[in-house]
Amino acid sequence: MTSPTKSSPLNIHEKAVIDRTALDRLFECLKDRGFRVVGPTARDGAIIYDELGSTSDLPVGWTDEQEAGRYRLKKRDDKALFGYVVGPHSWKKYLFPPRQRLWMAKRNGRGFSIEKNDPPENSKFAFIGVRSCELHAIGIQDRVFMGDKFIDPVYKSRREQTFIVAVNCGQAGGTCFCASMKTGPKAESGFDLALTEILNKKSPYYVVEVGSAAGAEVLAEIPHRELGNKDEQAAESVVAEAVSQMGRTMETGGIRELLQDNPYHPRWEEVAKRCLTCANCTMACPTCFCSTVEDATDLTGDHAERWKRWDSCFTMDFSYIHGGSVRQETSSRYRHWMTHKLSTWHDQFGSSGCVGCGRCITWCPVGIDITEEVKAIRASSS
Ligand code: SF4
Ligand code: SF4
Structure with missing residues (x-):
């Protein structure tokens, strides 16, 4: 693994390889840029999205089993960080908050005056582990909230600051049907960096694809090496495995x-x-x-x-x-x-x-x- 302190940025769609420890560096780089790093963590019997301190907060060695009306966490026999599917939370809770105070007012004699709302919290988010179906969902909400003349200012300001680290799925859940909706399981666009987790006996490593200039800049600060043919084939078989496991299908014709x-x-x-x-x-x-x-x-x-x-x-x-x-x-x-x-x-x-x-x-x-x-x-x- 070459470990340049800073190498020249790769082009969009170019790929490199990083090891497990480079993910720690990725978190540091994002925090240094002022991002709140949020992503998956195992809590209360499910994998939910929350603020992450370090990569050890990720659901290391956990997976999930899903069926209609059923969800269970289960231990894996490896140290995968992204070896699960999607849980009850989605990224909309950060971009489109469940509750927002719009304004406050106080009585002022026979009238009223509008008071200043609380200053907005830091909403510059780096999302870690966004799946392909979720990238498509964010794309849909982009059209809803800022794709026409009526724009949601809170959504727009949060969305424009967001850095997205996608993860290509290596397994599919019993209720997944993204393949038939043509929304996954491989992330094609809408991310800054996309990881494919490759499991080997020692520790997972990652093929990382650049999706934007911002992603290329961050990757340039992370130790990485050139992609080899074997790495590329391993990454392709990870996604092929997810396609083969897809639990459900939906016929969309007509x-x-x-x-x-x-x-x-x-x-x-x-x-x-x-x-x-x-x-x-x-x-x-x-x-x-x-x-x-x-x-x-x-x-x-x-x-x-x-x-x-x-x-x-x-x-x-x-x-x-x-x-x-x-x-x-x-x-x-x-x-x-x-x-x-x-x-x-x-x-x-x-x-x-x-x-x-x-x-x-x-x-x-x-x-x-x-x-x-x-x-x-x-x-x-x-
Ligand atoms: S989750 Fe939706 S479909 Fe299921 S019972 Fe509740 S409202 Fe009905
Ligand atoms: S399967 Fe479709 S309708 Fe159901 S939660 Fe996902 S995006 Fe929404």
């Missing part, structure tokens, strides 16, 4: 028309018998973007605040307008969610709203499976 043509399909009533309208699927989904706004006052009426928080099309309040909820039935709420995600999203944003990450299947408490629902409607469509 799906936009399929759902728009079947608003009265009996399957909507069938799924409604199981759906608890708990909204887990929308909270876990990396592309769902709905929010609501709430006002709160103190008991004296001297102080008021306006908050924005995540909301879900599964709640009764979500479609409440002047005297009633538009979607009273569970069947209409499930139909709305799935039809938007897979069909009308194309009309609105020019792509599917689903990236095949499988979270809504794993984290649905009753194991409702969006791929099964599509299959059932396709099998007996009008």
